[in-house]
Amino acid sequence: MSACLPRTLVSYRRINSEADAIELQRDLDRLQEWEVTNKMEFHPGKCQLLRITNKRKPIAADYSIHSQNISKPDSVKYLGVTIDSKLAWSDHYNTISAKANSTRAFLTKNTYPSPTTTNTTRPKTYIHQPRHTTS
Numbered sequence: 001m002s003a004c005l006p007r008t009l010v011s012y013r014r015i016n017s018e019a020d021a022i023e024l025q026r027d028l029d030r031l032q033e034w035e036v037t038n039k040m041e042f043h044p045g046k047c048q049l050l051r052i053t054n055k056r057k058p059i060a061a062d063y064s065i066h067s068q069n070i071s072k073p074d075s076v077k078y079l080g081v082t083i084d085s086k087l088a089w090s091d092h093y094n095t096i097s098a099k100a101n102s103t104r105a106f107l108t109k110n111t112y113p114s115p116t117t118t119n120t121t122r123p124k125t126y127i128h129q130p131r132h133t134t135s
Contacts, residue, residue, distance in 0.1 A: 010078070021061035028065055044068035050076050051085055 013024045044065045075084035082092040
């Protein structure tokens with residue numbers, strides 16, 4: 001019998017103290033025990049830690065799997081959405097806008113010209129990043 005396992009595991013824990021940071025590392029240690037029991041393996045190089053905070057001095061703790069520190073990128077892509085440590089959308093907008101403009105350029109380059117009557121009625125599309133206002 002085979003089991004269907006998710007490709008992505010997300011663990012969430014609020015870290016308000018050093019004790020919370022230690023508890024998160026214990027959670028990671030328990031996951032390592034689980035992987036041995038279930039004959040699975042986590043790849044530390046594919047694991048990432050995203051700290052989402054507005055604190056000026058967040059509790060700095062390093063977490064590890066198989067004695068390797070987990071990488072801490074400024075943003076990660078999850079389910080097609082780019083999430084950064086401040087929950088700002090600018091990285092996501094830039095990624096989506098670049099992809100849409102690339103697709104538009106590809107279609108423009110690789111489609112044959114239409115008759116002139118069609119060209120005059122075809123709308124022009126431009127993708128741009130919306131302006132943000134801070135509140």
